[in-house]
Amino acid sequence: MTQPKSRRRGAELEAAILDAAWEELREVGYGRLTIEGVAARAGTSKPVIYRRWPGRPHLVLAAWNARSPSKIPVVQDTGTLREDLILLFGSIARRANEMLTEMAAGVMSEAFRHPEIGRLLKLRLNEPSPMTEAVEKIVGRAVERGELPPIELPHRTARLPLVLIRSEYPQPGNCFGEAGESVIEEIVDDIYLPLLKGLSTTDPDK
Known part of the structure; x- marks a missing residue:
């Protein structure tokens, strides 16, 4: 299991999450995209993601907007x-x-x-x-x-x-x-x- 990369903060961590969400979207599609999968790819945790985006659609649109x-x-x-x-x-x-x-x-x-x-x-x-x-x-x-x-x-x-x-x-x-x-x-x-x-x-x- 990928361990959270606790040293990352702020914009660096957010960029890593958005990149991970985009890659997940490309690989599995929106229907199969999960917060768990994004967290694992980004090397962080679900609570970290939910503190920034309330749900999957918000995260996907944020990745698009990036x-x-x-x-x-x-x-x-x-x-x-x-x-x-x-x-x-x-x-x-x-x-x-x-x-x-x-x-x-x-x-x-x-x-x-x-x-x-x-x-x-x-x-x-x-x-x-x-x-x-x-x-x-x-x-x-x-x-x-x-x-x-x-x-x-x-x-x-x-x-x-x-x-x-x-x-x-x-x-x-x-x-x-x-x-x-x-x-x-x-x-x-x-x-x-x-x-x-x-x-x-x-x-x-x-």
Whole structure:
């Protein structure tokens, strides 16, 4: 039996548990994944895991989020809204490509068929995230520069960059390959910029 590795603490221990949960999910699937199995693989105990996550679905989503492209750093201020968005979309695309290399889409598709995962995922999608915060800051900078008038950014609009990038990935490497930069520019120019400008010209009283 694997013995708990008592020297690990905090972020190091949490990362080991999430890695173990991900590997268990890949090997046995969500239906057969157990907290006992994750604890054994991580070299820790069930109580340690339960102190951090109340149950199996919470742990699995945490493992997914550890690899999620929603964890996008705020991009640098390039001086223009368009260039800021291109950098952000490029960052999301690179992370999505890494995830697909790890077969994340196939792993999570099995887990998402379970109702408890679906309920938690729906709640999670309605929460602020580093990616939505990055979009809000980029739009805020554009307003300060006078590129956009003050607008209220709907939550779904702030999440849309991730959705748009994911739609380009039916197979690994489909978007961010040789033509990746041009695809990202098309998404920004043809979809996201017009959407933001449309929000800025919408009369809320009509």
